[in-house]
Amino acid sequence: MSSKTTHEILAQSLAAHEVRHLFGLVGDANLFLVDAFQRGNSGQYVACHHESNAVLAALGYAQVSGRVGVATITHGPALTNVVTALVEGVRGCIPMVLLCGDTPPGDLEHLQRIGQREVVAATGAGFVEMRSPETAATDLARAFRQAALERRPVVFNMRVDLMWQPAPEAAPAVLSPPALRHQVAEDESFDEAMGMIASARRPLILAGRGAASPEAREALLALAERLEAPVATTLKAQGLFHGAPFDLGVFGGLSTPLAVDEIQKSDCIVAFGASLSRQTTESGAFTAGRRVVQILPDARENGRRTEPTLLLVGDPVLTARRMVELLDLVEIPPSGNTDADLSYRLARQREEQAALPAFAATAPGTVDYLPAMRRLDRALPPDRVLVTDLGRFVSTAWRCLPVTAPEALVYTAHFGSIGLGLAEALGAAHAAGGKTTVLVAGDGGFMLGGVGELASALRDGLDLVVILCNDGSYGAEHVQFTNRAMNPALSMTAPPDFTAMARALGAEAVCVTGPEALADAEALIANRRGPVLIELRLDPDNIPAS
Template identity: 60%
Template sequence: MKLHEVVADGLKQLGVTHLYGLIGDANLFMVNSFVTSGCGRYIACNHEANAVLAAIGHAQVTGRTGVATITHGPALTNAATALTEAAKGGNPLVLICGDTAPGDLQHLQNTDQKALVLATGADFIDLRRADTALEDMERAFRRASLLRKPVVLNMRVDLQWDETGPQKIGFEPPAPVLAPASGALLEEAVGMLASAKRPLILAGRACIGDAARQALVALADRIEAPLATTLKAQGLFDGHPFNIGISGNLSHPTATEVIMQSDCILAFGASLSKYTTEDGAYTQGKRVVQILPDALETPRMAPPTIRLIGDIAGTANAMTALLDLAEIPGSAATDTALAERLNAEAAAFDTLPAEVATAPGTVDITMALRRLHQSLPRRRVLVADLGRFVFSAWRNLPVTQPRDLVFTSHFGGIGCGIGQAIGTATTIDDCPTVLVAGDGGMLLSALGELSVIRRETPDLVIIVCNDGSYGAEHVQFTNRALPPDLSMTDPPDFAAMARAAGLDAVTISNAETLEAACSAIADRQGPLLIDLRLDPEKVFK
């Protein structure tokens, strides 16, 4: 077998079903072997960054390691932002990247790829020889899965046609079995909980899974505590009568009041970032017990009162058992009055808000997104690019389970949404993917991928929040009474460009066209782009 055939077969042995990429002279034969041998589905993107981002999107909605492939040199520099996004987000990813032959100093695409990769926070592993190919691949996939980070597998172009015998993968992707937290710190944490008058359980992304959810709900019911989530765990407690929703700057008024009145917070699988705690306002003066499944996250955020390391479900069950053993009564923090207030919040959300007056040819973002929410299936995957519109998107287009929220903003860059939406929409086939992006993000990275969307025909709805500006810069100019001219984008007609690429598209500029867009969602037969025209002076700041 040739090396490129061995690598393709190795991906099949590792259970890789989706490979995202852009071919060049260092990876084209491997991709060809992957496709022609029926190893899995190959989705070609038009920019290397979007190929890597697509693999991140795939990883977020499946919980598995995403896989992408690109060639060398400028292909890798093009992907640097995407690799950094994966590293900061703790997304398991393997990028099979080409490299120039050693000693070929005059190769135009020769660069120090290891130094570049390490600067992004990703790991770097050389594919050493043809006869070590699967051994090196094993190591890359193992590190990506265990450390929840991107790993670049560096595959030299001069090795592609080297001969070797068939090779077998000698491991399965690890599924670590963790023990519950135990000992004196656990007992101290339960003591805090036992004395609390208004406890609150907060769950983060690490709580995804039936076992963790059931254990947290049982603990909450036992101590009569309301349940909240971080943004990235939105929907985890959907349907529970005392689910107060998201903790942070997306909290509704009742949730904010409940969180502020709490005296002890049990934070399971949550990093307690400033966005979840409102810059510490939600945790100030409270006893905070943080339970994490491993120690990888501990240096990142402000320390809690107590930090426990252990299995989420097992630790929650251990707390419930200790409370039962000591016959500790419930806190009475959940009652009929709270249930009624939460029902009122839900009813208010189901009612369209009054429309805020905007400039001619534009609509109110909150009312428009809420109406689109009503038109979309209740279950959908939300991919929100970054921009000042994003809070409105997260608030008005909620998801019903955590894996249906694809977070694209770990590195704080616009334009990371389209790639992750491609990865999501080509993976999930039982509900639509909804991408919400700004005009700046679309201009930066999305227009070149419209042909990919046409070719793959996923169930994808793209909502372009088009206020004709770079929002954060517009805010800074206007806050200082300076003209915002430099922040204006003068965008093209996105709907016309989408139609030219072979997609269906509509523009929303008033109440009538908003209803037409809702009808287009209901009648869609393939990808749909919605150009949502907004007033830059009235977008959420």
């Protein structure tokens, strides 16, 4: 049996796992692995300018593609640089594998030596050690399987002193995750839940990201039609019911007035794959006094759960189908909750949303944010991928730039950090499959998140539109100061000329300082040949509250 080096075997293993994009930053502990991956022509290596951005790009890629994201970094400070990104992935339940170098165990004076297992443990990510050259492929396969099963980042720890050692060349190991046990949540609690649903006069179907597949859409809409119940989604499942006749949109803080009215009228909420967090339930206001049946694919605890009336554990698709069968079997009449009046009010709402709001007066050299975003929504392709950084601008972005499928929304706020959007947009754009990727970011987050990754997007010729909300401040802090009638000077950022900066990097860019300049932004979107930046100059004292 012939042999290759460990790093060559690892590169072959990445190919066996059908890794199409490897995001990373090379150092002495991983550069030969990346070289072997590139020479093998098994996928594209996407070089990033900061280790954190490589991990974030893999997270963005995973959210859009539905595949395990993959990134690679070297050891020591490279690992400490990615702590925030790993926590973001853990909190978001995003599967990814990080191939991370490590220092030789006997080199006690190595400058970059650190207890890497302990650092990773603090983030909540998984940790798989490459034990030897002989087990390298199997160990990496374990990391992929663990990431998929546990839905979190897993760090694959590779000692640099093993990378050039010979390893047996054999068929690369691929340990596929075992098939999940698909079952109907059918027990005593299920019978009780069916009683609640059958007796409901104003039922409502809610879908979360845990029930956001095409099969789930079909099954939940069939149940909704049988019950004559309107449907809604959590923010992260936005777009699942796009085009359905009684789609209320987002359930939670982003609900329209019509949706809030229907939620408040409901007497039974049947939630599939939704954790029922305080953001979804408006801190319990949307579920108080209502019977809530929650169906989750597994019983895993998390810190975002609100206690329902009944919790069922089972496959959302099979459970919804079984509910329809039982309703038909015992001939339960439909509720009548989706009537002509609701249809009329939804149609009126669509007409109102299509109308462009008037521009309000703002400070000289700035533009009114809400109508500006509505104009840009019309200029952008409706079938797009939306990535949002975190800031007080984000709620308006979610409302004004809706997506048509859950996988088209990349959420970067699981850890409450600003500055993650541009890197996740880089990965999302690589996974977008021909769709335009739109990033909405603030000036503070854009500076913090590594402007250099715009150069990466330009290098790769990505179809990326960056909408930069520049109010010259850290928004949350500005609000806190002004709410207390204090001087907000400490929250002001004094940002650079982002338009000139983008142009210097090679991107086309437009600065919008008033309503009349939006025509230039619309033209830039229509004629784009690669990444473009639209800088919206905003008045920090006139931005819609989140």
